[in-house]
Amino acid sequence: MTDQPPAPDSDIPDGIARDLPGKPTSASRTTLSHIMTANETNLLGTVHGGVIMKLVDDAAGAVAGRHSGGPAVTASMDEMAFLSPVRVGDLVHVHAQCNWTGRTSMEIGVRVMAERWNESTPAQQVGSAYLVFAAVDADGKPRAVPQVIPETERDKRRYQEAQIRRTHRLARRRAIMELREQSTAEGLGD
Numbered sequence: 268m269t270d271q272p273p274a275p276d277s278d279i280p281d282g283i284a285r286d287l288p289g290k291p292t293s294a295s296r297t298t299l300s301h302i303m304t305a306n307e308t309n310l311l312g313t314v315h316g317g318v319i320m321k322l323v324d325d326a327a328g329a330v331a332g333r334h335s336g337g338p339a340v341t342a343s344m345d346e347m348a349f350l351s352p353v354r355v356g357d358l359v360h361v362h363a364q365c366n367w368t369g370r371t372s373m374e375i376g377v378r379v380m381a382e383r384w385n386e387s388t389p390a391q392q393v394g395s396a397y398l399v400f401a402a403v404d405a406d407g408k409p410r411a412v413p414q415v416i417p418e419t420e421r422d423k424r425r426y427q428e429a430q431i432r433r434t435h436r437l438a439r440r441r442a443i444m445e446l447r448e449q450s451t452a453e454g455l456g457d
């Protein structure tokens with residue numbers, strides 16, 4: 268069972284900042300656009316995946332900073348999918364929004380679209396990713412973030428899907444930690 272997205276006037280669950288007003292998804296939604304050049308290719312002549320990942324991290328970081336109202340760092344990036352190659356001369360649009368918030372972390376969902384820079388054909392989706400950002404204070408310590416308030420039906424679905432990913436991330440991390448502790452207790456090295 269996943270949490271329902273918070274309504275603006277809902278009770279705030281334990282562990283969530285109570286003194287910060289919630290922020291709607293649209294307040295921090297961001298698009299970053301970039302024309303791909305020959306400097307950004309891999310040995311096959313298409314755009315290097317790392318170039319796209321940098322744009323994804325940049326767009327998600329802008330959303331995390333806007334939503335949290337200050338500095339935020341990338342804690343993890345998962346489910347980065349490359350659906351089609353990006354070519355020199357493609358105008359790439361990286362759309363990012365805050366899907367979910369915890370106490371100090373935010374899941375940012377990113378969709379990457381590409382269209383020819385000089386043609387009026389519709390943009391195609393070429394990638395997607397989910398990133399977790401942690402808001403940090405001046406000492407780099409996690410700080411509380413406002414709850415995100417999903418507005419549309421799509422925002423609400425994304426909130427619920429992000430909650431499932433969060434549950435799986437925590438379970439996976441716990442399982443790995445337990446296995447490592449067990450290996451250490453049994454005197455087994457790395």
Ligand SMILES: CC(C)(COP(=O)(O)OP(=O)(O)OC[C@H]1O[C@@H](n2cnc3c(N)ncnc32)[C@H](O)[C@@H]1OP(=O)(O)O)[C@@H](O)C(=O)NCCC(=O)NCCS
Nearest residue numbers: 340341342343368369370371372373399401403407409436
């Ligand atoms: C991310 C970071 C701030 C977490 O600090 P921490 O002392 O482990 O703090 P916590 O365990 O309280 O984690 C803070 C939040 O981040 C989440 N988080 C931490 N590590 C995570 C991971 N690997 N994946 C997903 N979420 C993560 C926690 O669940 C928590 O969320 P919540 O408060 O909403 O429940 C810290 O590990 C860090 O500074 N990492 C380096 C970040 C960085 O420099 N990124 C750029 C790469 S060059």
